[in-house]
Amino acid sequence: xxxxxxxxxxxxxxxxxxxxxxxxAYQQITEPPAATAEHEFHLLPKEVSFASDGAFGKxxxxxxxxGFQVYKEVCSVCHAIRHVAFRDLAALGYNDAEVxxxxxxxxxxxxxxxxxxxxxxxxxTTDYFPPVMYGGQGTPPDLSLITKARHEGPAYVYSxxxxxxxxxxxxxxxxxxSKTPDGLHYNPYFANLNLAMPPPxxxxxxxxxxxxxxxxxxxxxxxxxxxxxxxxxxxxxxRKQTGWPVLGFLLFATILGYMSYRNIxxxxxx
Amino acid sequence: xxxxxxxxxxxSHPFMQWMDDRLPLPRLVYNSVGGxxxxxxxxxxxxxxxxxxxxxxxxxxxxGIVMAMHYAANTQVxxxxxxxxxxDVNWGWMMRYAHANGASAFFVVIYVHIFRGFFYGSYxxxxxxxxxxxxxxxxxxxxxxxxxxxxxWGQMSFWGAKVITGLFGAIPFVGEPLQQWxxxxxxxxxxxxxRFFSLHYLLPFVIVGVVxxxxxxxxxxxxxxPTGVEVxxxxxxxxxxxxxxAKDGWAIGVFAILFCTALFFxxxxxxxxxxxxPANPMSTPAHxxxxxxxxxxxxxxxAFTQDFFFIPAKLMGVxxxxxxxxxxxxxxxxxxxxxxxxxxxxLYRKFxxxxxxxxxxxxxxxxxxxxxxxxxxxxxxxALYYFAHFLIVIPIVSAxxxxxxxxxxxxxxxxxHDEGAQLRPAHGATExxxxxx
Numbered sequence: 001x002x003x004x005x006x007x008x009x010x011x012x013x014x015x016x017x018x019x020x021x022x023x024x025a026y027q028q029i030t031e032p033p034a035a036t037a038e039h040e041f042h043l044l045p046k047e048v049s050f051a052s053d054g055a056f057g058k059x060x061x062x063x064x065x066x067g068f069q070v071y072k073e074v075c076s077v078c079h080a081i082r083h084v085a086f087r088d089l090a091a092l093g094y095n096d097a098e099v100x101x102x103x104x105x106x107x108x109x110x111x112x113x114x115x116x117x118x119x120x121x122x123x124x125t126t127d128y129f130p131p132v133m134y135g136g137q138g139t140p141p142d143l144s145l146i147t148k149a150r151h152e153g154p155a156y157v158y159s160x161x162x163x164x165x166x167x168x169x170x171x172x173x174x175x176x177x178s179k180t181p182d183g184l185h186y187n188p189y190f191a192n193l194n195l196a197m198p199p200p201x202x203x204x205x206x207x208x209x210x211x212x213x214x215x216x217x218x219x220x221x222x223x224x225x226x227x228x229x230x231x232x233x234x235x236x237x238x239r240k241q242t243g244w245p246v247l248g249f250l251l252f253a254t255i256l257g258y259m260s261y262r263n264i265x266x267x268x269x270x
Numbered sequence: 271x272x273x274x275x276x277x278x279x280x281x282s283h284p285f286m287q288w289m290d291d292r293l294p295l296p297r298l299v300y301n302s303v304g305g306x307x308x309x310x311x312x313x314x315x316x317x318x319x320x321x322x323x324x325x326x327x328x329x330x331x332x333x334g335i336v337m338a339m340h341y342a343a344n345t346q347v348x349x350x351x352x353x354x355x356x357x358d359v360n361w362g363w364m365m366r367y368a369h370a371n372g373a374s375a376f377f378v379v380i381y382v383h384i385f386r387g388f389f390y391g392s393y394x395x396x397x398x399x400x401x402x403x404x405x406x407x408x409x410x411x412x413x414x415x416x417x418x419x420x421x422x423w424g425q426m427s428f429w430g431a432k433v434i435t436g437l438f439g440a441i442p443f444v445g446e447p448l449q450q451w452x453x454x455x456x457x458x459x460x461x462x463x464x465r466f467f468s469l470h471y472l473l474p475f476v477i478v479g480v481v482x483x484x485x486x487x488x489x490x491x492x493x494x495x496p497t498g499v500e501v502x503x504x505x506x507x508x509x510x511x512x513x514x515x516a517k518d519g520w521a522i523g524v525f526a527i528l529f530c531t532a533l534f535f536x537x538x539x540x541x542x543x544x545x546x547x548p549a550n551p552m553s554t555p556a557h558x559x560x561x562x563x564x565x566x567x568x569x570x571x572x573a574f575t576q577d578f579f580f581i582p583a584k585l586m587g588v589x590x591x592x593x594x595x596x597x598x599x600x601x602x603x604x605x606x607x608x609x610x611x612x613x614x615x616x617l618y619r620k621f622x623x624x625x626x627x628x629x630x631x632x633x634x635x636x637x638x639x640x641x642x643x644x645x646x647x648x649x650x651x652x653a654l655y656y657f658a659h660f661l662i663v664i665p666i667v668s669a670x671x672x673x674x675x676x677x678x679x680x681x682x683x684x685x686x687h688d689e690g691a692q693l694r695p696a697h698g699a700t701e702x703x704x705x706x707x
Contacts, residue, residue, distance in 0.1 A: 003665045006604050010661025013593065014654045016578040016586055021650040023576045028643055055535050083353050141547070145353070148538060149546035191556065232546075235356070235363040242364070243534025250530060254523025261516040268508060269684050270311045 037178040041171050043163070043188040045155035050226050055244075058237055059230055061093040066209050067227025068092060070220045072102075073207050074200050075143065080132040083144035084231050087125045091234055099125050106130055137183050138196025147225070147232040154225045156189065161221035163189040164199040272492060275504040277305045302489065308507035309514055310495035312684050316386040317493065318521035319379050325522060326376035327481065331474050333369040334418075341421065343467035345460045348423035349548040367537040373415050374540045375529050377563035380408060384598075389622055391610030392494045398602040399487040405598045407480050412564070412595075414473040417466040419561055420458070424545030429558045431458040431466070437571070437591070440584040457551060497683045498610025499676055505688070506680035557640045565637025566630055567591050569649040570656070572641050590653070597660045604660060607668035609676065617671040621663050629655040 051060035068089070071081070086103035094102065103123035108130040110121050123130070134140050147153030167186040172179060180186045184194040201217045209215050229236070279300040281287045290297055300306045340355040340362065342348060355362040384404070387393055393401035416434060420427045435458065439449040454461030492501060501507055508514070532539065540562055544555050560568050574587040581589075597604075612619045629652040636649035677683035 002603055003606075003669070006600070006661045006665050010657055013590055013657035013661070016576075016581075016590075017573060017650050017654040017657070019578060020574055020576040020583070021647060021654070024643070024647055024650065028647075033643070083350070083357065088357075145546040149543050151543055153543065233356075233363075239363060239367075239534055239537070243530065246530050246534060247527060250523060250527045254520060254527060257516070257520035257523045261520045264512050264516040268311065268513070270313075270508075 035174075037171055037175040038192050040174070041168070041188055041193060042191065043159070045152045045159040045189060046162075048155050048158045048222065048225070050154055050222075050229060052226070052229055052236055055240060057240060060226065062211055062213075063223050063226045064092045064230050065094070066211065066213060066220075067223035067225070067230075069209065070201075070207055070224040071143070071227055072105075074220075075224065076129075076132065078132060078134050078136075078140040078197075079143045081129045081144040081231050082131060082142050083128070084234075085126065085128045086123055088234060092230070096125075103127060136196075140197065143228055144231045147228045149232075153232070154229050157228055158221050158225040159189040160187060161201055161224070162218060163187045272301065272306070272489060273308050273501065273504070273507065275507075276301070276308050277509060279304075279306055302485065303515070304511045305509040307489065307492075307510040308501070308504070309493050309510050310501055310506060310680050311508045311513075312495050312497065312680050313493065313514070313517075314496050315521065316382065316390075317495075318518055319383040319386060321518040322379045322521065322525050323376065323383055324481065325525070326372060326379055327474070327477060329372045330369065330376060331478075333365050333372060334471075334474065336365045337369050338471060341467075343421065343464045345423055345463055345549070348421065348463060352422045364533070367533050370541060371529065371533050371537060373418065373561070374563065375525075375532075376411065377415070379525075380411065381563075384408065385627075388601075388626070389612040389619075390494060390496060391498055391605065391607070391612065393602045394605065394610050395602065396491040397488070397494060399490075400484060401602060402599060403480055403484040403487055405595070407477055407484060408598075409595060410473055410477045410480065414470060414477065415561065415563065417470040417473070419545075420463065420466045421470060422545060423463060423549045425547040425549055425553075425555050426542045426545040426558070426560075428458055428549035428551065429555055430560050431462060433558055434560070435462075437584075437588045440582065440588045442585070494610065495680060496611060496613060497677055497680060498614065499678075499680055499683070502679045503681065503688075559638055562634075562638060565635075566633035567594055567637070569633040569637035569645075570594050570653045572637075572646065573650045573653040575646060575650075590657070594653075594656060597657075601660065601664075605664050605668050607671060607673065609673040614674040614676055615667075615671060616674060617667050618664075621659060621667060625655055625663065626659050628652075629659065 051058060051063065071079075086099055086106075089099050089102060090096070103125050106123040106127075106129065107120035108123045108127045109118050111118050132140070141149075147157060150156040164185060164187050167180050178193075180194045184196055185198055186193060187195055201220050204214075204216045206217075207215050207220060213219060233239075279290070279294075279297040281290045281296065286296055289295070297306075337355065340351060340359050342351045352366065356366050357363075359365075387401065387404070416430070420431045431453075435449055435453050438452060439445040441448060450456060452462075453459075454465060492507075495501075542559060542561075559565070568591075571587040571591040574583050574590060577583050578586050607615060607618065609615055612622055632648050632652035633656065636645040636652070639645040679688045682688035
């Protein structure tokens, strides 16, 4: 009785699934889904490597400072990094006076309790990077976590920044309706191929690096990506540096554990 | 409980004697995980995962309590408080990664533990209660993990909560009011986040309670073993301490190495990037997927794409998703084979390795893939087999299968002979009688 009941319940689910499968398969054959431009022309991020990659990876402080400069002079017009405080910049190798000077260069909002007005004042090291108001098309995301918030984040940021191009003729031939709308910009590394952000890095030498590094578009994209790896995870270096002694200890303890296991079970067949 | 040859707790120190007369807590420990608990000597490494699961639970509770100290269950600040914990709290990043990856580790361990049970027939008499409580623990774990994932209030938190609570909306008549009642609103918001936090803090302790029952129920018949032959004589067993303490000890070492490798070097590998984007009810992610440990059941949910007679596809999916786990409750009565271990069940073994395991693998893969072809079709085939396996294959196989001959005893299976047991008249009986438990 129980067996018959169970087989009936089993048939209920399996037949329902077979029915779903059959209808789905029939639909696939009779009306195969149309190809989309996004599907065919979207590219995975380029291969790019950073000093912080790998199990022994460390931040390249010079590069982080260059990246911060690119962020400050280019990105920060539209994008905030609200999870980062000015004091955090000390980790980039700036001294106290430099951090203070950087903070001073930003205006942070203050709410006046007496009058209800919102004014601004010069930033202090304890402040976080202020919000950025943007009135144009699109919604520039906060960048503090961007390299963790995208698949292969660092490579994605780098690819997006260096990936702007004209729409391929082949795409327009195949998908005449997929012409990049006015005000948007074609970029195959963006999920739906067209994004509101205009190419931010337009010319070599757009920023002037103080350490003498040549500010090519590629270099700037790489530097700012490195900086955004840091903003997403300032503790990345510490995490990796902690990992090794922990693993070393565990390996030692596990070997001891294995030896005591062998010792205790010696002579006991199992 | 336990076997007549189990060693008795004899406190040597006067204080322990005093304690034992008043509150025999040391005695309980001794009889549970000490020298007083005889365990089959032939357990393989799959039997380490129960202990590892307990370790994961402790790890989750400890890291979770620390996380809760720095967290605020408010939609305005929840995301930021988690980020502050990671950035500004001493070792906060480690606590956060340990808690997030700890959930994954817990599920890895528990899936191995459950499939150990499937293969070796651990659910069979006299251990049905151990099994049933185990399924309850698994359900509680899923609820806890789901609600925990909502707390950081990222995009996947929000949309995952919306999809999963939306499942209740599929229930006829009461669905919509029920969903609103569960959420405390029309969509996940502050009310939902607060109650999820409250329950996420409560449920682990409920799990601890059920784990205690699980272990209690286990200690009545004692542990199962890879042959599935019950313990007959003392030579079949070794005391838990020191034998299995040593074995679990070194297994914990291996587990900790793997766990710490993930924690320190790949902490975000199992997470979804979208959960680093603060929740935004106005922007739906391209693919809403739960955490990896829900993927098989998520694949089953999405496999039902067509209405079935008068039952809407969504309701079918919800029924099947919950049914896929609830069917485990009936397993002890669906599988009527008197032989426990898959090692001695040639037919069952084939269906296990070439049916259930591949079906689960496909469901795992497809549950994390976009809801598009060919993944939906793959998951339909795999889900079809999944239900057929438990509800059709197992009852039929257990009726028609001719099992391989069993060893007479655990000792015989280990040593090739068992002088002690050969003398006993009970030869041929599969069950040993070991006192009135």
